[in-house]
Amino acid sequence: MLKQSGFGYYVRKIARTWKETGTLAHIVHRVTGILLVVYLGVHIYVVTQASLNGEGYESILEMFRDPLFAAGELIMIMGGLVHGLNGIRLTLFDMGIGLKHQKAMFWAFMVIAVAVWFAGLAIVWPVIGGG
């Protein structure tokens, strides 16, 4: 009999159900969560350089003006929005709210994420687009 827990069980379960909205939401939450943890480490390192090593910090900021980094940061903002909004959705379910509309709520929250992302992009566009 197959074990009902552990890495193999988890992977098999995901592989079997990935087309379902609930599993998709789970994968999206997990992938964005891991990306955000990595980003958090880098972010704390970079920002603390402002205090520990002023010149180093300024040179890191210079590096961030590269369009590649701007694109990376925009991806992280999308990751944060998606993770945060799906997190609100999960918390609502924990409180018994919206349980009958789990799938619709996922897509509705993703639409909100994209809308907020574009609003944010419009604000910073003169800086990252126009220099």
Added chain:
Amino acid sequence: MGAPTESKRSMWLWILQRVSGAALIVLLLIHMVVLHYMDPHAAIAVAEVKIRLQGLTFMVINNLLLGFVIFHAFNGVRNVVYDYTSDPRKRAAVSAVLVIMAIFLFAFAVWAFLPFMMG
């Protein structure tokens, strides 16, 4: 009563993951709006980081954000690892490493910004 049981601890961590997540929605919104969207042209120079950290309001907000985000991130990693292994010894070892890493990261960031916070 002895040490909290594994399931009791897990329940508290689960609640705290929700609480910290909810707090992060508010704190990150403040963080992003104040730092990046109110004046997108402002470069985040050393002097500006310093000034921003000196006000009491921002000192409190930033340290709360730091604490909540580190808890949420490391407890999130714990949740991921718990999905992948059911071996109690592996789980305990990973939890211990994550607790140490989280405390170190929080202490490092507070230590690094102390000169700024103290003026």
